[in-house]
Amino acid sequence: METFKVMEIKKSVYEGNDRRAEVLRAELKEGKVFLLNLMSSPGSGKTTTVLRTIEALRDEMRIGVLEADIDSDVDAKTVSDAGTRVIQMHSGGMCHLTADMTRQGLECLGTDGLDFVILENIGNLICTAEADTGASRNAMILSVPEGDDKPLKYPMMFAMVDVLLINKIDAISFFDFDFEAVRERVTRLNPGIRIIPISAKTGEGVAEWAEWIRTEVREWKRA
Amino acid sequence: MHELSVVIEVVKTVEEFAKKNGVTRIDRLVLQIGELSSMIPAYIEECFPCAVDGTTLESTRLEIEILPGNARCRACGKTFNLLENKGACPACGVKDAEILSGREFMIKEIVAC
Numbered sequence: 001m002e003t004f005k006v007m008e009i010k011k012s013v014y015e016g017n018d019r020r021a022e023v024l025r026a027e028l029k030e031g032k033v034f035l036l037n038l039m040s041s042p043g044s045g046k047t048t049t050v051l052r053t054i055e056a057l058r059d060e061m062r063i064g065v066l067e068a069d070i071d072s073d074v075d076a077k078t079v080s081d082a083g084t085r086v087i088q089m090h091s092g093g094m095c096h097l098t099a100d101m102t103r104q105g106l107e108c109l110g111t112d113g114l115d116f117v118i119l120e121n122i123g124n125l126i127c128t129a130e131a132d133t134g135a136s137r138n139a140m141i142l143s144v145p146e147g148d149d150k151p152l153k154y155p156m157m158f159a160m161v162d163v164l165l166i167n168k169i170d171a172i173s174f175f176d177f178d179f180e181a182v183r184e185r186v187t188r189l190n191p192g193i194r195i196i197p198i199s200a201k202t203g204e205g206v207a208e209w210a211e212w213i214r215t216e217v218r219e220w221k222r223a
Numbered sequence: 224m225h226e227l228s229v230v231i232e233v234v235k236t237v238e239e240f241a242k243k244n245g246v247t248r249i250d251r252l253v254l255q256i257g258e259l260s261s262m263i264p265a266y267i268e269e270c271f272p273c274a275v276d277g278t279t280l281e282s283t284r285l286e287i288e289i290l291p292g293n294a295r296c297r298a299c300g301k302t303f304n305l306l307e308n309k310g311a312c313p314a315c316g317v318k319d320a321e322i323l324s325g326r327e328f329m330i331k332e333i334v335a336c
Contacts, residue, residue, distance in 0.1 A: 004334050010331060012328065013233055016235070095225050096225075127261065
């Protein structure tokens, strides 16, 4: 007769990724590479924001970009045309990036000589919030056409980021978007969050966003 | 796809555990999923055969236990089930509660043979 033995594991499924993310974060710190995880839904203006960010900071930082998508290389092409070191990552259908995938991306990109890497995560407000990528800071974009109710619908994302960019602010008069309602909803979920209204199209607010990055990089280096 | 990637992660963890503990055959794997977690038990079951294909868990049976999504009302302190009460405290009606359980996704145990 076969004998069965119950063996207790009692382990959170996310624990493995969380641990690997911590290791990656520490290694990046050691190598002085600041990794920004940029999240949002599809079509919020992530790539245009990345281009604006490069424009604003390229004279003072050596920047690299990881473009993560389910398919295509349109984003990497756009960023590469701007003269930045970039690679396109394909998740092959997966809806978020894990710490291991981020590590692979960074290895392919080559972080030697880079100060600042932007990870343009897959356009998704759900599971990208659950998987720690190992980034130094987490940022998200909410664009005006998406509506002011999004913090109510996707609370986890708004609760876990360090900064929220509200993009397409130049188009606010065409939409019923209540900026103050968003501020109130978001700060209830995340009291320490910084909210910066921008327009990646016109450049409005980009200086403030660049200043936020400078300050965070400085503080991260010092910590 | 969301579930598949996570189940693959589960399989990796269990394989590691089995290797470390000298287990070669696993009869059953027990997972615990919170009602408030973003994992849907039916999808987990659906992608499980695919995730274990070619691994030591290939013939392992999957068992899922559901953990309740309980919360404590921030206004009156009552503990209640969030889903059954649609997020509102059954005692005072306030919709502001601190989640106590239900977000978990745990590998509880394996039955080795």
